[in-house]
Amino acid sequence: MHIAVDRIFALAADGTKVVSLRERRVQEAIRALAQEPVWDGEQYALLAEDIQAGNDSEFDAIMSMLGSEKEPALTPLEYRRLKHQLERLLLHMCVRKTQNSLDQAVSLAEAFSSAHKRVISAQKAEDSPLFSTHFERFLAYKKGESSDADGYTAQTESQTRVTGRLFRELMGDLHVGSISRRTASEFRQLLLRVPSNLGKSPKDPPAPTAIERADKEEASGQPAVKRLSMTTVKRHFSSMQQYWKWLLTHDYVAANPFERWEFPRKSAARRARADWPDDDLVRLFRSPLFRVKPLDSTFRWVPAIALLSGMRVEEICRLRPQDVSFMDMAFNIREHEDGWSPKTEAGSRLVPIHKALIELGFANLVARRISESADRLFPGLKSGGPDGKLGYDPSRQFSRLKIGMGFPKNQVFHSFRATVRTKVRNATPPLPAEFIDATIGHEPGADASTGERVYQKRYDLRNLRMVIDALEYPPAVMATLRLAVTGTEVTSGEITSIKEGALATVDESAIEEEVDLDEVGVTEFEPGG
Structure with a gap:
C-alpha cells in the first residue's frame, strides 16, 4: 500500500x-x-x-x-x-x-x-464479540508496548481496567457491534453522575447502586454528593477510544463511537492549589501529632523533605539509600529495577540536598537504613490506592492532619512543590527559570526555545544547587520544622487527647479527595502513560 x-x-x-x-x-x-x-x-x-x-x-x-x-x-x-x-x-x-x-x-x-x-x-450485533471478550488481549498488547510511546504503564493499565469495569456496570457487557455514538452518549451522562469516591473502598457497591444512593441522599435534602469531574470522564473516554482503535484494527467494529467528544471543564485543580504561607507552615508543624510518631517515621520526614526539595510525594517515598549521594550532596531521581520510573522525562534528575536536611539529621537516617540493609529509606511503606503507590498512605495521613487542623481544601501535600517554586522564583538575584524547572522536575514551558525543549538534556549540578541554596524559610518556620522532625516524644496522656480530638473525626471521603489532588490516586489519562 x-x-x-x-x-x-x-x-x-x-x-x-x-x-x-x-x-x-x-x-x-x-x-x-x-x-x-x-x-x-x-x-x-x-x-x-x-x-x-x-x-x-x-x-x-x-x-x-x-x-x-x-x-x-x-x-x-x-x-x-x-x-x-x-x-x-x-x-x-x-x-x-x-x-x-x-x-x-x-x-x-x-x-x-x-x-x-x-x-x-x-452483521448482526450478536455476531460481534462482547465488550469483555478481547479486553484482556487489548491490555496485554498495550502493556507489551510499555517501552514505547504508546505503551501502558501499570498506572494506565489500572485506570483502563476501572474504565472497563464502569462500562460493564453502567451499560452491560454489550456486543461491540451494537455500541453506537448514542451508547457512548448515554455512558458519558452516567459517568457524570458517578460519585467521585466510588472505588476507594473494596466494599463499595456497583456504579448503578452508587448513583442511586447519591441521588436519594440529595433528594432527601442532604449535601450534594461530589460526582466525577469532566476531566475524569474525559480520561475514561480516552481509554475507550484506545480500546476501540484496537477493535477497529482487528475488524471487530466499523467505527469508533468514542472519538470527537468535547469535555468542557473549569480550570484544572492543580491550578487552584495554593502554596503554604510561612504562618501556615508554623501552625502546621507545631501540631503535636508529629511528635507522636517515631523519630524516623515517614510522617515526620516526608513533609520535611518535600518542603526543602520540592520533590513529589511518590519520589520521596521511593527513595533508596543508593539514591542519596553525600559526595555530590544530591538525590538521584531515576528509574528503578522494579519498573517504577519518574512521572516524566524531566522527572529523572538530580536534586541537591538542602543543608537544613543535614542539620535535621537526614544523614543519620540514611546511615541507619544502610546498617539495616533496608531497600528504601522508608521500608515500612506498602503499596496502596488504585495505582499501587507507596505515597498513598503518607498522603492520607497528611490529609487527615491538615483537614483536622482546618486548613483549606486547596492546601494539600502537593502544595509544598508550589511553595518551593514560589520561594526560589522570588529569590534575589533572580534565578533562570530553566534551572528551577530542572530542579523541580517540570518540563520546559511552551514559551521555551526549541533548543531548550528538544535538545537540552541536563544542567550541571552546580546550577541546580543555586536553586536549592536560594530556598530559605524564616527562623520561625525552621524552628517548628526542627521540632516536628526531631522533637521530644509526647506523654501517653497527650497521645490520648490527640486521638480523641478533631483528627479522629475527619471525614474519610474528604481524605480521599486530598489524595487525588496530591497526584497519588487516579490521575488524568495521558496516552503512553
Whole structure:
C-alpha cells in the first residue's frame, strides 16, 4: 500500500499530468488496505512483471462484486477473501501509470471502503464479540508496548481496567457491534453522575447502586454528593477510544463511537492549589501529632523533605539509600529495577540536598537504613490506592492532619512543590527559570526555545544547587520544622487527647479527595502513560 500511495502522489505532483485525487480518498485506501503486509522487493518485482499488461475487465468484475451502496454484495467471509485480490489490483493500476488506471484506483478505493463499512454494519450485533471478550488481549498488547510511546504503564493499565469495569456496570457487557455514538452518549451522562469516591473502598457497591444512593441522599435534602469531574470522564473516554482503535484494527467494529467528544471543564485543580504561607507552615508543624510518631517515621520526614526539595510525594517515598549521594550532596531521581520510573522525562534528575536536611539529621537516617540493609529509606511503606503507590498512605495521613487542623481544601501535600517554586522564583538575584524547572522536575514551558525543549538534556549540578541554596524559610518556620522532625516524644496522656480530638473525626471521603489532588490516586489519562 505504501508503494501504491507513493506512486499516486508522484504522478499527482508531475506537472505533465493532472490527477484529481482528494486526500480523503487516499486516507480511505490506506485505512482499508493498510492491514495487509507491505510487499517486499522480491514479491513486488514478481507481481509487477505478472500484471504489466493489465486487464480492465478484472476491475469491472471486482467493482460489480462490491455491489451498490444500497445492498451489500459480500458476506464478511467473502470480504476477507477479496482483500488480497483488491490490493493486487490497486497496485497493478499504479504500476500502469496511466490516467485511466489512476482514476480506476481512486474509484476502487472508495468502493472498497464503502463495501467494508456496509459489510460490518450488515452483521448482526450478536455476531460481534462482547465488550469483555478481547479486553484482556487489548491490555496485554498495550502493556507489551510499555517501552514505547504508546505503551501502558501499570498506572494506565489500572485506570483502563476501572474504565472497563464502569462500562460493564453502567451499560452491560454489550456486543461491540451494537455500541453506537448514542451508547457512548448515554455512558458519558452516567459517568457524570458517578460519585467521585466510588472505588476507594473494596466494599463499595456497583456504579448503578452508587448513583442511586447519591441521588436519594440529595433528594432527601442532604449535601450534594461530589460526582466525577469532566476531566475524569474525559480520561475514561480516552481509554475507550484506545480500546476501540484496537477493535477497529482487528475488524471487530466499523467505527469508533468514542472519538470527537468535547469535555468542557473549569480550570484544572492543580491550578487552584495554593502554596503554604510561612504562618501556615508554623501552625502546621507545631501540631503535636508529629511528635507522636517515631523519630524516623515517614510522617515526620516526608513533609520535611518535600518542603526543602520540592520533590513529589511518590519520589520521596521511593527513595533508596543508593539514591542519596553525600559526595555530590544530591538525590538521584531515576528509574528503578522494579519498573517504577519518574512521572516524566524531566522527572529523572538530580536534586541537591538542602543543608537544613543535614542539620535535621537526614544523614543519620540514611546511615541507619544502610546498617539495616533496608531497600528504601522508608521500608515500612506498602503499596496502596488504585495505582499501587507507596505515597498513598503518607498522603492520607497528611490529609487527615491538615483537614483536622482546618486548613483549606486547596492546601494539600502537593502544595509544598508550589511553595518551593514560589520561594526560589522570588529569590534575589533572580534565578533562570530553566534551572528551577530542572530542579523541580517540570518540563520546559511552551514559551521555551526549541533548543531548550528538544535538545537540552541536563544542567550541571552546580546550577541546580543555586536553586536549592536560594530556598530559605524564616527562623520561625525552621524552628517548628526542627521540632516536628526531631522533637521530644509526647506523654501517653497527650497521645490520648490527640486521638480523641478533631483528627479522629475527619471525614474519610474528604481524605480521599486530598489524595487525588496530591497526584497519588487516579490521575488524568495521558496516552503512553
